[in-house]
Amino acid sequence: MKAVGLYRYLPISDEASLIDVEMPLPAPRKHDLLVKIAAVSVNPVDTKLRAPKSQVEKEPKILGFDAVGTVEAIGGGVSLFQIGEEVYFAGDVTRQGSNGEYALIDERLAGHKPKNLTNQEAAAMPLTTITAFEALFDRLQVEAGKSILIINGAGGVGSVSTQLAKIAGLTVISTASREETIAWTKAHGADFVINHRANMLEELQKVGFQMVDYILCLHDTYQHFNFMEQAIAPQGKICSIVELTQPVQMSVLKDKSATFSYEFMFTRSKYQTKDQMRQHEILEQAAIYLETGQLKSTLNKVLAPINAKTLRKAHQIIEEGHMVGKLVVEGFDYDDR
């Protein structure tokens, strides 16, 4: 099968950073679906995993996590899906990814593709939706009627988190810094938008809040940590999805009996936790929200076809850090190689 992979971890400006490769068709294990890929989305995790380092792979490493496609074969233990069904999923960092004509996914990590969405619209959703669901409902365990601040409202995860927080009955303050991202964040349901490049405490006060019950940090945790300690309400909860790059002092959180937690959407699959099925349930629930119009696809940009040249372009866009919503790459067509 055709796929896009890498042997060496190089800057995206290097043509060898992502290359077109031929791979054997993978064989499904007990709980696996073999999915014929129609479209994929590129996330910061793709660019972080591809980032330059000295390691060299013996076999091509296939990146790509978000995908939509059709089930072509199933393992002996599969009970949630049938051959021919359309699925969407966010992958598993421990396995080969979705940037190929076919990919394997454990059925417990996949959902039925929302019926009303195109392949492009559906491919935009799984990774950010699972992250937002897990952060809001499994880590923060949000309660209706409370307030939440979402740092980075217009990015992939922020665009879904803002919508889900509204579905959960919260007052939502999201951050954005440019005209385009402010408009996008408002369009996705934020009650208030404040600027993450200005003094955030002052920004929060301007929209009527001294402190908030929850903070969801979807950008550099170190950069925003002091602000979050000050802005979190006593007994409030902070969840971040971005690793700390430097140590921080957590003493203020002790004084406020505040909670700090992390969310990593690959934890369940990486550690094979007993509740991996939660990701299937999240994608099925999200499909209902999408089909009933409560949740909108966050698709904002489409590139084609799926090959190394297009994926290098997609990685470059994501690395620039100004993405609004999601970027999807659709279809295999190797004629322009």
Ligand SMILES: NC(=O)c1ccc[n+]([C@@H]2O[C@H](COP(=O)([O-])OP(=O)(O)OC[C@H]3O[C@@H](n4cnc5c(N)ncnc54)[C@H](OP(=O)(O)O)[C@@H]3O)[C@@H](O)[C@H]2O)c1
């Ligand atoms: N733990 C997990 O499971 C998980 C899952 C998904 C993503 N992540 C991580 O979460 C982060 C966000 O992912 P994403 O896909 O949502 O990102 P993204 O779509 O690439 O985010 C782009 C957005 O970042 C905003 N931004 C730039 N500077 C900012 C700042 N100083 N403070 C706040 N926002 C700023 C930009 O808004 P403006 O242009 O308005 O400034 C832009 O709209 C990434 O680091 C990613 O690796 C973690």
